[in-house]
Amino acid sequence: MTISPKILDRWGRPINRAELRQEVAAPTFGGVRSPISGYPADGLNPLRLASILREADMGDPVRYLELAETIEERDLHYLGVLGTRKRSVSQIEITVKPGGESALDEELATMVRDWLQRDELQDELFNILDAVGKGYSFTEIVWDTSAGQWRPERLEFRDPRWFRFDRVGLSKPMMLDELGQEAPLPAYKFIYNHMGAKSGLPLRSGLARAAAWAWMFKAFTQRDWAIFTQTYGQPLRVGKFGPGSSETDRDTLFRAVANIAGDCAAIIPESMQIDFVETGNLGSSTEHYERRSDWLDKQVSKAVLGQTATTDAETGGLGSGKENREVQEDIERADCKALAAVLNRDLVQPWVILERGPQARYPQIVISRPEAEDLKAFSAAIGGLIDRGLTVRAQEVRDKFGLATPKAGDEILRPTAKSAPQLTLEAGDEGEARPERGVKYPFDTHEPNSGATAHLQTKGPSAARSAPLDPPAEVAARLETEAAPAMAAMLGQVEAMLEAAADLAEFREMVLAGFPEIDNSQLTEVMAQAFAASFAAGRAMVEEEDGG
Template identity: 30%
Template sequence: MPILDPYGRPIPKSPPPSARRLPLDSPYRVYPARGLTPERLARVLRLADEGDLALQAELFEEMEERDALLFSLLQTRKLAVIGLDWRLEPAEEGRDARRILRAVEEVWWDLPLEDLMLDLLSAIPQGVSLVAVAWEWDGLLWRPKAFRWVHPGSLVYRSEEDRFYLASQERPEGEALPYGGAIEHRYRARSGLPTRAGLMRSVAWLYLFKHYALKDWVVFAEVYGQPYRIGKYDPAAGEEERRRLEEAVRALGADAAGVISKDTEIEILEAAKGQGPDVYERLIRLCNREMAQAVLGQTLTSSEGDGGSYALAKVHERVRIDLLRADARALAKTLREGLLKPFVAFNFGPELLDLAPFVVPEVEEEKDLESRARVLQTLLGMGLSIPEAWLREEFGVPAPDPQGPVLTPLLAPQERKERGLVAGQAFVDGLGDRLLEKAPMPGLSALLQAIGEAEGYEDLRRRLLALFPGISFAELAQLLEAALTLSELAGRWAQRQDSGLDG
């Protein structure tokens, strides 16, 4: 029984001939962003809902090209994923899985991975990205020879099959690419049709309103941003004098120079300052903030935030960590399904398809090593044992080379002066013994022994009743009050040392 692909077709043992060449992308564009209006935008989005992606794909491409902030936000999102460390792991521990892993590794690191990932991640704004793959036989293996990004405008979506077809002039209805002939990556910003899943669907209206405001702002600056030049002439001036005055006034705008009669006058009035520019700027900033929120999940690490602490921005990082992790996992799954599994099918047979290696991105949150070091210092001061190997791995400190030079502490551990919370806790721990030495009280040792040996509340109650006649509770109250006072002072001094206020 043949092994079937996700669309029910038998998986071949070698790339079909059509998968050994790359489809050509049409160089012609209609530039739908030119003169974009709300009515046209709504029509473009409706066509995409019906499966025709041509205008929507070109519009989204133009938006990214024409809006510098939007381009920067999307590049940040994509490059955060590409910049991760990637590795391959075997599907299982068996012999065949290891053999397949070695074969994949021979090919994997020679691929243009960064370019391939960048092309596939264009699914984030578009909702889908298709990269055609051409295969070649090198005498031992079928290996991917070249990749070419397919413009989403060339795709036709059929909802009944949940599948994208490649359209051409000869076949405008589209044709299915063969197994292994393309890597298809989808991005799902929301549930529903993949033609509506791209991030650009969320920012298209913001883009339109922002560029309306920008255009109006430019017009406003052109009309009201320059000072008015008013020429005044004597009522008795002739036609020739008035004409020369007009030419001089116009020349002031371009040349800042002019020659006029001494009987005429030119006055320059500053443009009126009102709230007009502020309206446009506030609208543009609002749109920018909303775009940053949609693409990066936050605004503090973009230039459009309303302000915020550095610590909070560090929490947000450049891309919110949950978005980065989701993007990386989705891309890893696509690379395995669309590239590594066809490689295994063509070289080892479709029956070993599930032994294709896993692509694993390493997504790690940045650690606050300074804070962790302070916590570990406190724990060590309280007597907790910490394995050295774990500590070196946690802080990225290699073991010293016996033959090489090493840096050593200025003071030996026993010579270091304890400060802060460590010293304060040590002081409080030894407070009971020192109080017994400085202020001996009859029956106190027996009381402490009873508390230490009691097996429960009732046992302690019986022991305390037995000791009651021999204990001076007035002296005990004074002793406890002194201990609490000393403990509080030790805590305050420790806090002052840790904060650096003691100099």
């Protein structure tokens, strides 16, 4: 009898398909998975915070996780930078690469691509990235088997307070069962995301551990600031009473003064009137509170985003602007790769195995932001390479710039004269000297003393002449263009000798022996045409000067 091998997850646990068809970590009213949370941040002080963190280090993370949740709710700066980091990743377009080149590989990749089009995916990824703050997160996969298939119906975020880590190494995730006992996670049922801000145990790798200290000290500063503002930011009320006032009158006056606002009240004898004394230089007295709060916020920004330039408006100085944005992009790329690896391990591979069985290769989710290409640098590089003989398809260049291929009847932009336009020669006047060997000049000449000027002409239906240009410069530009193929052919023969030679001495002998055989007829032809064109250009300039 043949025994089929069991399918095991990454922790060595076998798959229980019946268990996969039900939710195993849903909240329960009054049970061990209660959604009601405590508030350990109330009255937080250094001793209490240290006690909360020590509990987490020993495997009881409940109060630490509740504190991390409270910090996100009460610290607007931490909420903002943490949300920025998570949303920058959850909104990036996801692509899927087939595991191979077979039809089955492409079919499996298409299956994953279609599922990724769900509208709920962005919120689900945002919840999975809760691990950025707390150090880890758990997401239950709710499988849909209604039609006999296996397909993830939704990804349900589960409160990390309902999970623990094994007592031996504090690294293997466990879940609380209905009796509150620690039990292994069912195979292929959870996406376990560990994205630590530092190396070490998951319980000690969350950003919330570092942010908790900054938040506590900032809370002290804000409390002192509020007390100072309430005490000294309001005017001092002084009640005055006359010498003949009774004790009852004085009590009445004091109650009136005290009930105006706050506790800054006093009474003095003098005709029972109330004066408001304004506090001077209040702004300079409160600056240190603001500076301390801002400094703590900057430390949190550095911890979460790696920099402060994108969250705190500062101008000038080193380490700002583009450099800070590059730091944030480095963190974003790392988060993208980590999230993609988790989804491939805990979602894509289990899904394929449940649906089609184990495979040699599996589709790969890729989360990355397209790199912006420097088209200016590309233009400069490709132009020089083409001038040196590199053949490039025009459509590839158009695709780089997002340009469509021109169609019949489209208006075409032509290069300017300074961009080396295509040149033709108009026939000279009757009786004028003609160039030898059929050379075509890049300009016209006219009768002497007629104000003749060398003109360039671009090819086109209108054959209209452009503005006067410098003939020698145009001849030089034309020579460079025309001589390039001839020079390339000659250099090709020389390069062949260089490749065949064993050393420089042998190469020298090969060049000396083979020089008469190198074909230079094409270059000679081009040079002859250049000399003729130069002669005609010089003649045109002389005639123009004489005519002037």
